[in-house]
Amino acid sequence: MANSDRMRRATSTLMTTLTGLCTLLAVSALLVILFYIAWQGIGSLNIQFLTDRPRPIGEGGGVGNAIVGSLVLLLISAGIGLPLGICVGVYLSEIGRGKLSHAVRFIVDTLTGIPSIVTGVFVYAIMVVPMKHFSALAGGVALALIMIPIVARTTEEMLKLVPHSMREGALALGAPQWRVTLGVVIPAAASGIATGAMLAIARISGETAPLLFTAFGSRFFPESLNQPIASLTVQIYNYAISPYDEWHAQAWAATLVLMTLVLGINIMVRFLTRSRLR
């Protein structure tokens, strides 16, 4: 009896220690990856690298055009994805009732889970094939499709946090529903919606797969939205799988730039919303 009791206690201690170790390992994996990127990337990082366009092997060159290209793609996708995503969120929280809204929510959730490479193939079929060439516009649309469901769901959740008494108060004053939503509910949830938008932008700025055959890539600075455009992520991919050490070093440096952007947004959002989120 006493022996089995000791066994139970020992098992309990062992297992609870193991869960701590699991967590420790995950956190150290993160730190190892981050420090390794910083260590490898910092060496090739300089002004020329950040502003120049790619050059042949031995001539240096940089990722300036890819940085500009990524920003252009982000602007296009945010311009399409944010308004649509917010509208869907408003529908789910304020308007939709019953079976139809359940169906829409389900569709939005499954859209989140669709592999981004499939989104790329879809945009290739509906935009690149009819236009007969790769373009920045197609890349932006692909990223927007990934962005919409994320923005929609965070907007919905943020709107649902707005107390019902605020809606009722405005309605009781005689305001129609559209004015209540646009003038009272959305402003009350604005910072939360902005947070969701920031996280969605961080997420798509790291996307590579949907750009491979929509935006394609380019070795020059962007001139037109109707032409292929470079992006930081595709550039990293191309350099990393190349056989040249010099390009590998540039891949690490570009990775450092990308990680600074993505993690910077994530950490900033975290500190801005510390009081609201758990």
Added chain:
Amino acid sequence: MSAVSEKFGAYSTWRRAISPTGNTGDAVFRFLMLLVALLMVGIVLAMVIALASESMPSLRQFGFSFLTSRDWNPVKGEFGALPFLWGTIASSIIALLISVPFSIGIAIFLVEQAPRYIARPVGFLVELLAAIPSVVYGVWGIFVLAPILRNYVEPGLAKWFSWIPLFSGSITGYGLLTGGIILAIMVTPIISAVVRDVLAAVPGSQREAALALGATKWEMIRVVLVNGMPGITGAVILGLGRALGETMAVTMVIGNRPEISFSLFEPSYTIASAIANEFTEATGDLYLSALVELGLILFLVTFVVNGFARLLVWNVTRQTGGVGRAA
């Protein structure tokens, strides 16, 4: 109330359906929002139609044998998806075998053990793992993980376990094992975040009851796990859906050779990496449509897998009024 409904009587039925308040601005507003919501449904339908119509040549040519043929030879015009199906499923299963115990361990630690001032920052750090872009994991996989596996881990495994087919074959560092490990790191934060929400939704009375009956801490945690089992299953399937469709990191480390091998060390190929690698190089309509058909398969599989997972997670978190924030 009767005056209102008399007033409504003047409006047509559809108008009332779209705007119960009878205000014109509301009707326009509600109609626009509904339109955008229906656009989402339209996008998903358009995806199915576009993918299906683009893969028509391949569907016609190969029919069902596309799924069962193991020959992928673009030069000869032979296209069979079996090697990709194998690579996709095998790498995802390896990823889940590694990541599920870890994820559940992390979730238990964060919900049941760690004090709040530790659980919050640590939980955030684990979530940051999910924020790292896929291509970054790929770079790290090529230059760090693959050499480590090639030089240290795989020779060791081959030395002691080479009698098991899993651990035989040539050692390159690029293969199922490397892809599986990278995937495991990538899905761990996703699974653990959902499991964390599920465990937090288990009522505290369950814990108190177990402890009051004399259970140790671990025995109490087991009670909680049993309670959260449907939600945990949902979380694992959600992780599976993510692993099946993950592209860049896997493409960069799995070796990209369309062969079916039971060795963990040999190069393999997944559906997503085949599309990423070959799409821009595909010459000829049949080759391209075979790749699009791979995309269609991936779309349908992940749609079903994710839908199933969401239903499971929803059922758990909805009962307690919680929102599946992480999902």
